[in-house]
Amino acid sequence: MKLHSQIMRSWLLFLLFVLGACDAAGPGFKSSSKIERSIEGTKFALRRQGDVVEAIRLSPEFLPKFTEVARKAAIVAQLETGCAAKWVDGDPALLRIGMSCNGARPPKKPSRRKSLYCDIEELYGRGNSYAGHMICR
Incomplete structure (x- = not known):
């Protein structure tokens, strides 16, 4: 029993360490102060x-859709900065939002490799097996 509790304690410490790094700033944002907002x-x-x-989603969500997370991130960025969000790029966990402040042009959207955004529309599970269908754009 003692070994079991030591293993559980080790896993808990590991999990806390990993989760503590979940909102670490991305390249170019390390010197920026962090503000947490919910919507x-x-x-x-x-x-x-x-x-x-840069918006990092902190809330756990099961299979979040990029379009929905991007919409929310753009809203909180606009509320926090007072500027207009002109584009959102990234994935459901880490997003970059180009802002237009005081009528100025927004920054150029970074060029990216072609990406597919996929949403799982249906997911069926039985035991440890899952199957479903996905729509990619």
Whole structure:
């Protein structure tokens, strides 16, 4: 029993260590201060560098859709900065938002490799097996 509790304690410490790094700033945002904001049940860590805001989703969500997370991140970025969100790039966990402040042009959206965004529309599970269907754009 003692070995079991030591293993559980080790896993808990490991989990706390990993989760503590979940909102670490991305490249170019390490010197920016972090602000946490929530909207519609989703919590974000926001960092601003000039006219770009980095939003890291802190709330656990099961299979979040990029479009929905991007919408929420754009709203909190606009509320926090007072600027207009002109584009959102990234994935459901880490987003970059290009802002237009005081009528200025937003920054150029970073070029990316072609990506597919996929949403799982149906998911069926039985035991340890899962099957479903996905729509990719």
